[in-house]
Amino acid sequence: MNTVENRVYENWRRNIILFLTSQTISLFGSMLVQYAIMWYITLTTESGMMMTVFILCGFLPTFILSPVAGVWADRYNRKRLIMLADSLIAFATLILAILFLMGYDAIWLLFVMAAVRAFGTGIQMPAVGAILPQIVPKDMLTKVNGINGSIQAIMMFVSPIVSAALLGFAPLETIFFIDVITAAIAVLTLLFFLKIPVHEKAADKQTTSYFSDFKLGLQYVNNHKFLKSFFLFFAVFFVLMAPASFLTPLQVTRTFGDEVWRLSAIEIAFSIGMMIGGGVIASWGGFENRIKTLGFASVIMGLCTFALGVVPNFWIYFAFMLLFGVAMPIFNTPANVLLQEKVEEDFLGRVFGVMGMISTSMMPLGMLIFGPIADFIKIEWLLIGTGIFIIILAILLWRNKGLLEAGNPISKKI
Template identity: 80%
Template sequence: MNTVEYKLKENWFKNIILFLSSQTISLFGSAVIQYALMWHITLMTESGKMMTLYIICGFIPTFLLSPVAGVWADRYNRKMLIILADGMIAIATLILAILFLMGYDAIWLLFVMAAVRAFGTGIQTPAVGAILPQIVPKDKLTKVNGANGSIQAVIMFVSPMVSAALLGLTSIEVIFFMDVITAAIAIFTLLVFLKVPLHEKATEKQTTSYFSDFKQGLQYVNNHSFLKEFFLFFAVFFVLMAPAAFLTPLQVTRSFGGGEWKLAAIECAFSIGMMVGGVIIGTWGGFENKIKTLGFASLIMGICTVALGIVPVFWIYLSFMALFGVAMPIFNTPANVLLQEKVEDDYLGRVFGVMGMISTSMMPIGMLIFGPIADFIKIEWLLLGTGIFTIILAIFLWQNKTLIEAGKPLLKEV
């Protein structure tokens, strides 16, 4: 470890506060405008097709860019990639705000905006995942990832309310400008106050093509059996989670009725659960073996999915939705930390890129399977079936010797 890296790790608490603060500000502005765009399209068009198109524009660029962005995160300065992504989104939002003020408010501009934001997210996600081990000592990664999960949960809870209030009080253009300001503050914080040395690969002259680097990343995954089995588990898990993630609002409308407040209630219950889960994993740290923690959280989510399919009382339904939220950070945190600890730094961006491809593609694939079926089979039956399979998947995870071995804690440095 060189002198700069040593000082960075010595001041890790100050640095992570700066980093998470900048990301919180940026994410809050993005979340507010995300809801504002979605609701604006809903109010302007009242079209399910338009909403579907907006959602597609919001995830396909991330999926397509993830492999390239993973290579970038390994080749280049990760901090500057995060700044570049935030800056690109801010400039696009500023242009959109000016166009709207000039009277050019065609709906297709919002679809373009959704695609640009997804493009920026595709660049940013692997860079953020890969930069944390440069800032934080490995034995603190679980606490930091847990804290980050809690912050994201708070934003998920607050941003819809803020967005709704702003839409009622002001125009969509003002919300656009607010997003530009939050991005500018985040960029300034990272650029001026946070010093992160280049990782080793970024200091070398790049002699290989992007495709060659991506291929090397896939070979790295293929040569490490725990990564192959880890990603296979994630792919199956995300497909099984699709009904719980996307069909529960439709289920509540069909089975419980009651209008918008019940839909808002399930979002709030899930977000509050995520806040609690982030605190739990941040203070507890999980089992010594991260795979056991991952399996435990998977089991809870499987049980909750089954419960969502059978409980007849809405308040009990809300309780299980909150418990589902509690399990999410307990699932996500050890998954991220496992990669951050076990994957070589030079390949970390590409491995997170592969994970990004899986996370952005498997749930939509799940919806292509379960969405049409939901018009012919009760959603309760889909939740019951996918919940049972998730429980079985969690049991298989606990029995997987390769992953259990990979999940063991690192030996502490003397």
């Protein structure tokens, strides 16, 4: 470890506080807009097809950009890439707010906005995933990722409440302007207060093309036995998670009532659960084998998905949504830490780019399958079926010897 890295790790607590603070502020504004747009479309159209279009607009640009963005995260300054992404989203949101003020409030504009925001997310995701090991010592990655999960959960708790309150007395463009302000604060915080040295590959003169770097990244994944199996599991998992992730607001509207407070309540339940789960994984750290922790959380989410399809009472539904939230950080944290620990730093951006491609292609694929079906088959049946398959997938994960070996602590390996 060189002198610059030593200085960074000496001040890692200050650096991670500044970084997470900037990302939290930005996330708050983004989630206000996300909830406002999602509820606006849900309550205005009550259509599974329209929700599918919204989801596709919010994911496909990230999928298309991820290969390039992963290369960027390895070739260039990751902090600047994060600032660029926030700035792009803020500028697009500002334009949309102005259009709404002028009376242009067509639904298709919200789809365009979802696509632009997804483009910025595509730039940001690989950079954020790859930058944490630059700031945080490896033995603290689980705790920091867990804390970050709790912070995100707090935002998920606060955002729907604030968004619903604002929608009750203010026009949609008010929320858009709030997002612009929060993004600006986040960018300025990173620009003036956080110093992160450029990682080694970005500091060197680039002698290969983008395509060559991307190809090398794919070869790295293909030659890495753990990554191939790991990504296959996630591809199937994300497809199966689509109904629980995106169709539950529509289910609540159809089954329990179309009041905004009900939509807000299930989001609040999920975020309270995530706060609890983030605290649990940060203090507990999970099982000694990270794959076992992933499988444990997958079983819980499968059971909750099944339960959401059968419970007849809204408040029991609320309770299972809370438990679902508890499982989410217990699932996400070991997954992120495994990549941060197992992947060489020069390939982190590209590996997280591939992960972004999987998450942003499999979710829309799931919605292409389940979204239109939800207009003539009860969503409850979709939840029951996918819940069963998620549990089966978790069992297969536990029985995969290669993944279990990769999930062991380094000291436990032969």
